[in-house]
Amino acid sequence: MPDIRLTSVTKTYGDKSRAVDDLTVTFASGEFICLLGPSGCGKTTTLRMIAGLEMPDSGEISVGDKIFFSSQSGQFLRPEKRELGLMFQSYALWPHMSVEQNIVFGLDMKHMPAAKKAERFAELAKLLHLEGLGGRFPRELSGGQQQRVALARMLAVSSNLLLLDEPLSNLDASLRLEMRAELKRLHHALGCTVIFVTHDQLEAMTMATSITVMNNGRIEQQGAPMDVYRRPASRFVAKFVGSPPMNMFKAGELPLLSGEVARTLGISAAGMETFGIRPEAIRLSADCDSAVLRARVDTIQPTGADWIVGLVFGNRQLFALTSEMPPRDIGAHVGIALKADGVHAFDKTGVAVERVS
Amino acid sequence: MNIRMCLASFGLAATVASATIPAQAQTADIDKLIAAAKAEGSVVAYWMSARIANAGAGFAAKYGIKVLGTKMTDAESTEKVVREVESGNVQVDIIGYDDGPRLITEMIPGKYVENYVPPGLKDAIPEASRNPLIYLWQVSIFGYNTERYDKCPITNVWQLTEPKWAGKLHMFDPRLRSMQIQAFSAMEDRADELAASYEKFYGKPLKLTQANAGLEFIKRLAASRPVLYNEDVELAANVGARGQSDPPIGIYTLGRHREIKEKNLALGMCRLEPFQGINQPTYIQIVAGAPHPNAAKLFAHYLLTQEGVSPWTKDVGAYSSNPTLSANPDNPYPNVSAWGNSLLVSDNAHVAKRRQDLLDLWIANNR
Amino acid sequence: MTTLVGATRTPLRARLRLFGSRLACEPGHLIGVALAIALAYLVLAPMLAVLGSSTQLTRMDAARLGGRHGDLTLAYFERVFTSPMSDHIFWTPLANTLSVAAMATALAVVFGVVLAALVTSTNIWGRKALGFLLIIPYMLPSQAIATAWITVFKNRRTAGPAGVLEALGFSPPDWLAYGQFPIVICLALSYFPFAFLLFSNGLNKIDTQLEEAAVTLGARTRTIWVRILLPLLIPTTMSVLLLTVARTLGTFAAPYVLGTPVGYTLLSTSLYSHLRSGAPGVAAVLAIVLAVFGIAMLAFDVWMVRNWQRFVTVGGKGDKRQRAKLRPMARITQTALAWTVFLVAALGPLLVMLQSTLLREPGVFRLDNVSLAYWFGFAGQPGVFTSPEIFWALFNSLTIAGTAAIICGVLGLAVGYAVVRLQGSWLSGFLRQVSFLPYLMPGMAFAAAFLTLFAVRRGPIPALYGSISLLVLVMVVTYLPYASRSGISAMMQVGREPEEAGVVLGAGFFARMLRIIGPLQKTALVTAIILPFISGMKELSLVVMLVTPGTEMLTTQSLRFLDYGFTQLANATVLIIGIVVMLMVLLLQRVTKSNLAGGLGG
Secondary structure (H helix, E strand, O other), X not given: OOOEEEEEEEEEOOOOOEEEXXXXXXXXXOOEEEEEOOOXXXXXXXXXXXXXXXXXXXXXXXXXXXEEEEOOOOEEOOHHHOOOEEEOOOOOOOOOOOHHHHHHHHHHHOOOOHHHHHHHHHHHHXXXXXXXXXXXXXXXXXXXXXXXXXXXXHXXXXXXXXXXXXXXXXXXXXXXXXXXXXXXXXXXXXOOEEEEEEOOHHHHHHHOOEEEEEEOOEEEEEEOHHHHHHOOOEHHHHHHOOOOOOEEEEOOOOHHHHHHXXXXXXXXXXXXXXXXXOHHHEEEEXXXXXXXXXXXXXXXXXXXXXXXXEEEEOOEEEEEEEOOOOOOOOOOEEEEEEOHHHEEEEOOOOEEOOOOO | OOHHHHHHHHHHHHHHHHHHOOHHHHHHHHHHHHHHHHHHOEEEXXXXXXXXXXXXXXXXXXXXXXXXXXXXXXXXXXXXXXXXXXXXXXXXXXXXXXXXXXXXXXXXXXXXXXXXXXXHXXXXXXXXXXXXXXXXXXXXXXXXXXXXXXXXXXXXXXXXXXXXXXXXXXXXXXXXXHHHHHHHHHHHHOHHHXXXXXXXXXXXXXXXXXXXXXXXXXXXXXXXXXXXEOOHHHHHHHHHOOOOOOOOEEEEEHHHHHHHHXXXXXXXXXXXEOOOEEEEEEEEEEEOOOOOHHHHHHHHHHHOOHHHXXXXXXXXXXXXXXOOOOOOOOOOOOOHHHHOOOEEOOXXXXXXXXXXXXXXXXXXXXX | OOOOHHHHOOOHHHHHHHHHHHHHHOHHHHHHHHHHHHHHHHHHHHHHHHHHHHOEOOHHHHHHHOOOOOOEOOHHHHHHHOOOOHHHHHHHHHHHXXXXXXXHHHHHHHHHHHHHHHHHHEOOOOHHHHHHHOOHHHHOOHHHHHHHHHHHHOOHHHOOOOOHHHHOOOOOOHHHHOOHHHHHHHHHHHHHHHHHHHHHHHHHHOOHHHHHHHHHOOOOHHHHHHHHHHXXXXXXXXXXXXXXXXXXXXXXXXXXXXXXXXXXXOHHHHHHHHHHOOOHHHHHHHHHHHHHHHHHHHHHHHHHHHHOHHHOOOOOOOXXXXXXXXXXXXXXXXXXXXXXXXXXXXXXXXXXXXXXXXXXXXXXXXXXXXXXXXXXXXXXXXXHHHOHHHHHHHHHHHHHHHHHXXXXXXXXXXXXXXXXXXXXXXXXXXXXXXXXHHHHXXXXXXXXXXXXXXXXXXXXXXXXXXXXXXXXXXXXXHHHHHHHHHHHHHHHHHOOHHHHHHHHOOOOHHHHHHHHHHHHOHHHHHHHXXXXXXHHHHOOOOOOOOOOOOOOOHHHHHHHHHHHOOHHHHHHHHHHHHHHHXXXXXXXXXXXXXXXXXXXXX
């Protein structure tokens, strides 16, 4: 399966603002790609345009030399001819069909003989642990099972390009972890290209091999998860990726802290509009006399493995994440130091200021 | 050649024939008409009376031609005939219709219907009943409850406008039944008589608030809030029901008296001054472009014969316009002329002119 | 921002090609356009025809006023609005109409909400049965309740045989027997089932956690109702108000039966008497007034939908409401209350009709007067079971209402499909509003317009008058609102994803319709068929102008029987209608395991 290429794709709904604004991006073959962004950022629209359920206003979408859509030549490939699978957020299982009927529906449409359909169903049921459930109806299944049926229905006809729209958002936490692993296993086993949409950065970080962060119909950053985390290209990405989220401040707000940040990054404080500090980049020390920066401990939230420490620094609150026991108790002051790789500065337009290294 | 021209030329030929050719030829014409009618097989009639069904059955029995007859008010049949003719999609062949004023101002000049006098019967029917052709006279009378009263409790129509009888006259709704408006017009025509009768009964002259005594009567009648009906079946039943301590007086078709026995009613006829009822003509018209014109003509002819009109005239209160035919022997008078001028008869042209004003006068005072 | 105009501009050929693909991929467009054209013609053209007859001289008026037939004139508008007669023709009836509509609606809402509360939220006896029994008044032809009322409360004003109360020695005063009071009561009794259904549905949809939240904060039952539940029912109340007011404004039978004896006129009866007395111009003006009310209400509905969205409750866990355990006394009185409404509004009229068919001589309540003669025939006269007229009328009613209902159901779903698929486009809004418009038009005005329009061949539509197709067509248009409302809400609920899942898997339009949308919308389809069917079986004012010999329906046949003086057969015919409709509703509930409310747009 070749790469998927979107060129200058634009989509407008009614007279509202552009849902997708001049999007040019390539999704590499074989990757587990995540489209990450807040709701309304255009990620689902992008996915639906790739699937062929929405038609862009202009631009071109192609996979290798197969053109899905081109406003210049007027080509539009119908969804069923694109040879891809799509799974909806609601799964869209048909409640009036049994599990087996749901799964083999696509094969029915290709007029596949009954014996082959049964064979394929058995195969998929095994792959997705659905053995013995073929006669049940969707409403008789658990959430996880429903999702696996939806996956199987999609895989029945196509396993080259899978599009998933917020696949895990309807599951509870423990199932979610399980399904994340399941999806990764599938991807690995089938070697297909997966594009999935989510607003949950944790999902994106844990599953994707490539993250595309979208905001307001545009791409903010594309890259491997750890690259996106470590080197956010913009203030938006910095804030959106990471949990607890990055502490963000205006440059003029806390002169002492911003000076320290500029010094850590080796840039001039003048070009810096805002800056952010990842919680885990804040080191706490009991010794606050010798520290340059001091803050008061306000709250402590143990998570088991870590502690999230709420600090008050010059009337502003910030959070630190530490794997060691906080050095002081609530109300006491601590010294803080910054780790250079967790500190980021952004200019007026929100673009990351290049650090001098 | 379209149907209408065909019809017209047929009519012309028939008229000429009847005027000049002896009776033998007339029979030949009738036979031709019967043959043509039989070929058409059926006839559709919109009628102002439900008894069209009985007449239709008799016609079917005699000629083997089916009659699809529906009772319809004049407003309904007008609406339908006008729409049907205008669209060229005519379903109906012949109508039986009470609204003479509308016939002469609207239906005939607009060429929606055509007057047809059966050639063989032309001489038998009085001149005045020929254009438009009347086939039936129906008498409406003032009736009272004979169980409560030995004789009619009033003798003069003006008494109905007294407070004693307020709300105790049951009559047709003038807004819904053109017959009532036609009667109002006749009252206006006989205004002087009404005034004289008032003075004779009360011994003092009538004080007019309207242009004439007829209008004055209508106004006072409206103000005394009669109970209004769309149909008179219930009206007569309410007047004649037994066990009432204070029954009303009604004005309804005399034909309702046929139900005295079957419904165990106590109904009797009032003889009032200066009029004791209404004589309402019913017209027959052939619809322009009728799909079964010959059957319609034959049916018109049939309705002017004894057996054709008997569904109506076998009961009291109805007379054929053909004076040679006999009516029910129990009638108060053997024929129309014997009623003299005790019945209101309206002039179509006058009604057409006055209709709106008369109705307005009624509505304005009936509250 | 930096996108070049030239870059986004696509060649015409490419645009045409894309347009083609768009149409092929989104059948909603084609369906929507076809429906829009058909509806515009079938709904708007009759309205224009009515407008036409309000401004053109009739032949008779032309003769009287010295103009030509068809001349443009404002005479009818003047007569209605400014002439000395306008008070009688329009202003008084208008005031009467508004007060009757307001009071009847208020009463219907109160009945509806109280009964819905009792049935859904308390442990009164016979709740399940009441859920069905209380909608029976909706299934009776509209004249039934009024006729029953007059039979019971009739007094000496109309003379004749004694009313039931009179026979018992009590003489009802005029205000109780005729005019405003009984009209309001009868209308409220006819239309409260709307409110009852919608409120029951609304209450069942409210998340019980909202109440539980209030309970934990120490609120008593009364407080919960006043502060939490009733405010949450405001959107339901609004749609109940709209539906009921619209119905009561155009209602004809009850005001006709109960108002005429005392000269109490409403706009609808004024319209009827003008139509009947050969004043179609004035009648058309009155029809326009009623239509304007209708359109104003439609506009209000649009406004409401837009502004009351925030009140729409988010679906909860769907737990059944805890039924309040009433104290014994309260339980008895409230059970009695609910059953009384049933007795008065449903059983009463049915019994009154039934007794009249069993008494040889009306009004004589003696055992020796009871017979089945009117059912089996006597003295050469056919009875109900032997009357060919009733048989044919039943056959026609079933054929006409049935055909119309099926077409209506399919069209309603198609409207729903197009509205949902094209959501956000003007076409969607247009379809939604226009398909609802006939609900607000008085049936009689609509029928007159249809007669004008379709007596002639119009383009592809042949002359329909005289065939049952005209009756079917007019019913389809008139009852489309029920079907389209149910179609739209059903399609909204399903959403587009199940269909899109089919698209991606290669299912063509027909495969999707047959295998996905069809089965999913089975229930909605049944509702969208049954509701028009019920209305069609009961319809009188719409069809009375359009039937021809051979196309008589049960309702018109009942009217003919009245004309012929066969009151008993007329009542029996009404009973038959009621029974057929009730059987259909029971069937509906059995098949779909739901109630009528879904289809009423609740």
